[in-house]
Amino acid sequence: MTTLQEQARALGDPTRHRIFRYIVDADRAVDVAELTEHFGLNHNAVRQHLAKLTAADLLVSGTVPSKGRGRPRLCYRVAPAVEARWGVESPYERLSTLLVEMLRSGEAAEEVGRRAGVRSDPDAAADPIETLVEEMARHGFDPVVTRDGDEVEVTLRSCPFASAAVRDPGTVCGIHLGIARGVADLVGGMVVDELVPHDPRRAGCRLRVHLEARE
Numbered sequence: 001m002t003t004l005q006e007q008a009r010a011l012g013d014p015t016r017h018r019i020f021r022y023i024v025d026a027d028r029a030v031d032v033a034e035l036t037e038h039f040g041l042n043h044n045a046v047r048q049h050l051a052k053l054t055a056a057d058l059l060v061s062g063t064v065p066s067k068g069r070g071r072p073r074l075c076y077r078v079a080p081a082v083e084a085r086w087g088v089e090s091p092y093e094r095l096s097t098l099l100v101e102m103l104r105s106g107e108a109a110e111e112v113g114r115r116a117g118v119r120s121d122p123d124a125a126a127d128p129i130e131t132l133v134e135e136m137a138r139h140g141f142d143p144v145v146t147r148d149g150d151e152v153e154v155t156l157r158s159c160p161f162a163s164a165a166v167r168d169p170g171t172v173c174g175i176h177l178g179i180a181r182g183v184a185d186l187v188g189g190m191v192v193d194e195l196v197p198h199d200p201r202r203a204g205c206r207l208r209v210h211l212e213a214r215e
Contacts, residue, residue, distance in 0.1 A: 004085075006056050007056045007057070007058055007086070009056075010052050010053055010055070010056035010058060011053075011056075011058070011086070013049070013052075015039070015041070015049060016049045016052060016053060018039070019035060019039065019046070019049050019050070019053070020053055020058060020059070020078075020086075021087070022035065022038065022039075023059065023076060023077065023078055024078055024086075024087060024088050027138065028077065028134060028138070029062070029064055029075035029076065029077045029134055029137075030075060030076055030077070031073045031074065031075045031076070032046050032047060032050070032074070035050075050076055053076075054076070057079050057081065057082070058078070058079055058082055058086070059076045059077065059078060059079055060076070060077060060078075060079045060080075061074055061075065061076050062074075062075060062077070062137070063075065064130055064133075064134070077134075077137060077138070080137075080139075080140030080142075080158075080160055081140075081160075091139050091140035091160045091161070092160065092161070094139065095161060095164070095172070095175065098112050098113060098116055098175050099171070099175075102171070102175075108174065109170065109171045109172075109174030109175045109178065110174045110175070110177055110178035110181070111178060112175060112178060113174065113175035113176060113177065113178020113179040113180075113181075113182065114178035114179070114181050114182040114185070115178075115182060116175075116178070116179050116182060117135065117178060117179040117180065117181060117182020117183040117184075117185070117186065118182040118183075118185055118186050119182075120135055120179075120182070120183060120186065126187070128184070128187045128188065128189035128190040128211070129145060129147075129152055129154070129190065129209065129211070131183060131187050132154060132180060132183050132184065132187075132190070132192075132207070132209070133145060133154060135179065135180070135183050136154060136156060136176075136180070136207075139160070139176065139179070140158065140160035140161075141156035141157070141158060141159065141160070141176075142156065142157040142158040142203075143155065143156055143157070143207075144157055150210050150211040150212070151208075151209075151210055152190070152208075152209040152210065152211065153206050153207065153208055153209070154180075154206065154207040154209060155204060155205075155206050156203060156204070156205045156206070156207070157203055157204065158203045159200040159201075159203045159205070161200070162200040162201050162203075165200035166200055166201065169197060169200065172200075173195055173197055173205070176195070177192070177194075177195040177207075180192045180195070180207050180209075184209070189211060189212060189213070190209050190210065190211050190212065191209065191210055191212060192207055192208075192209050193208045193209065193210060194207075194208050195207055195208075196208060
């Protein structure tokens with residue numbers, strides 16, 4: 001496990017720290033080309049900084065479909081486990097904010113989550129499943145997609161809220177089902193049919209989704 005001191009050393013380089021803060025503030029997956037253009041650095045320099053941030057468990061990498069033809073793009077986002085001490089809102093902090101909203105409003109978990117999903121800010125031109133996956137990843141679920149025509153399953157391979165979900169799965173899972181449905185409402189082109197639960201200590205809950213034509 002990476003120590004706080006190792007993360008501090010990784011962020012000690014001013015350029016590396018600026019790259020990290022850019023990705024934090026973007027609150028979405030960012031690729032090398034975007035960072036190269038923004039910072040005016042060459043691709044190799046950016047990749048070296050990203051490699052050190054990833055090795056320090058500050059960032060995680062993954063692929064997203066290319067816009068247009070071509071291979072999937074390698075993108076980077078803030079690691080879900082990064083502590084709030086680095087100025088990053090953790091998944092648990094997001095959950096606590098939504099729980100407070102539930103208490104204040106008296107609304108059901110799914111409704112509060114749905115409103116949070118609608119408040120997200122996706123790329124309107126992006127693939128709807130890609131957008132859903134990015135939002136679930138932002139909350140720390142490590143999603144992976146299985147497609148069968150218009151039927152899609154998004155398996156959540158980790159649960160950052162396992163201890164809370166064991167105690168009250170209706171609330172915790174309801175909030176995140178609502179978030180998924182809010183994203184679907186916002187971007188169109190898909191319907192989130194259900195969340196198939198699994199033991200949160202082992203993860204593996206599945207969002208069942210079907211695609212439909214965008215209006």
